[in-house]
Amino acid sequence: MRDGGWSDQVNALGGFIRAQRQMAKLSLREMASMTRVSNAYLSQVERGLHQPSLKVLHSIADALHLNTEQLLQQAGWGGGAGAGAAAANGRAEAAADExxxxxxxxxxxxxxxxxxxxxxxxxxxxxxxxxxxx
Amino acid sequence: MRDGGWSDQVNALGGFIRAQRQMAKLSLREMASMTRVSNAYLSQVERGLHQPSLKVLHSIADALHLNTEQLLQQAGWGGGAGAGAAAANGRAEAAADExxxxxxxxxxxxxxxxxxxxxxxxxxxxxxxxxxxx
DNA sequence: CAGCTTTGATTGACATACTTAACGCCGCTG
DNA sequence: CAGCGGCGTTAAGTATGTCAATCAAAGCTG
Incomplete structure (x- = not known):
């Protein structure tokens, strides 16, 4: 179906990454060597020409010291369906049974x-x- | 190639998805129609033959009413930012074995x-x- | 038994992520 | 000026995600 605003999302993600990279005063090649992703591909991702995979996204977040949640949100993970109970605290669940x-x-x-x-x-x-x- | 545990991760993700799907009493085709991802590809993902993209992961999480964090964690996002040592699991790992x-x-x-x-x-x-x- | 439906798995074709090797542009140093 | 070295971008190739069509096996119905 209509993927709707994909390009918008991707573009937002790319712009976000580029902004963060420039803020960190890194060149594409530097970042490429840190992330072990080619500078060429990084350039394309930043301009919204491609949607990076999980691996790449992870590497980028890692290199830029970004919170993964931030990046994922930019990548289009805002709209969960859900009924979402927050629940998710990773911490121990209190009353564990015996x-x-x-x-x-x-x-x-x-x-x-x-x-x-x-x-x-x-x-x-x-x-x-x-x-x-x- | 230090991918090392990569296939394990993918396999873990696939197994997790399959378990959730079976628990929801969905066939591959049903889930395929919900996620708009082909049953064939879902089958391959569940058996760890391919790494699904963000879109697909999102659709799956959506269809199975899963918390996105859960899925992403299974997909290999446990580690988080670079400096930190890993292992945030609640329980300490006992020395049990055998x-x-x-x-x-x-x-x-x-x-x-x-x-x-x-x-x-x-x-x-x-x-x-x-x-x-x- | 034949037939129909549904299940998960496979195949081959295509689209897209990703890489390597270039290109053109700008600032520098001699 | 030529020449170097960095920058971002482009082009062509490879790897991999993804789909439509198809398959054999299992469950029902008559």
Whole structure:
């Protein structure tokens, strides 16, 4: 469907990045070497000719010491659908129940699974916890 | 190429999406029509064969009523700005390990978790098994 | 059993992200 | 002036995201 104001969003993002870069007194090439993204592509992104991927966006935010949320908001993540309960505080959820089945909780079992990488464990536990919050 | 854990990340993201989709009792095609992303591509994303773009991620989060932060975290945005050491997870990582085949397997632990519904258990184990197949 | 529908997966074509190698412009130093 | 070195931009190529069409397998209906 109509993507509507894509170019506007992208342009806003690009302008934002360019402003931040100039404010940090960095040249395109300098920033390119920091982000390991080609200067050419950075130039195009800044002028709204391309939509950068997550990797690139992350690198840019990193190099400019920007808050990731800021960048994502500029990239068009304002309009969530949602019913969004804020909820999301990363901090511990208060009233966690006790371990259900005695000696081995899911958390412990996952952590103990040596065939999983750390990332996989984190992902799995993320799914698990999200299930408990409902 | 130090991509190292990259495929893990993507896989984690895919597994997370698949779990959420199954929990919402959606088929690939249903979700495809909601997100206006082809079922084919969704299938590939869920199995970690491709890294979805911002647009697609946004659509997915939207269709599944997920908090954007959750998804982005799964997509590899845990780290945040450069200087900081990583690891912001709530729980400290215990030194536990070992005993994959012992009495305390992930499968058993999940099955014994009384706070999960049957569908949730199925979804969780689906993610888990998909991680083991590599 | 044949048929219909729905599921997830694959293939091939296309669009877009991204890279490398140029280009033209401006400020400098000799 | 020529020549260097930085700047942003452009051009052409490669890699990858994305789609439409199609597939085999599984569940129903008669």
């Amino acid at each position: 371990a259900p089945a005695g000696p081995c909780s899911v958390e412990e079992a996952v952590r103990a699974e040596s065939r999983l990488t750390e990332e996989q464990k984190t992902a799995l536990l993320g799914v698990y916890r999200s299930f408990l919050e409902s | 005993a994959p085949a012992g009495p305390c397997s992930v499968e058993e632990a999940v099955r014994a978790e009384s706070r999960l519904t049957e569908e949730q258990k199925t979804a969780l184990l689906g993610v888990y098994r998909s991680f083991l197949e590599s």
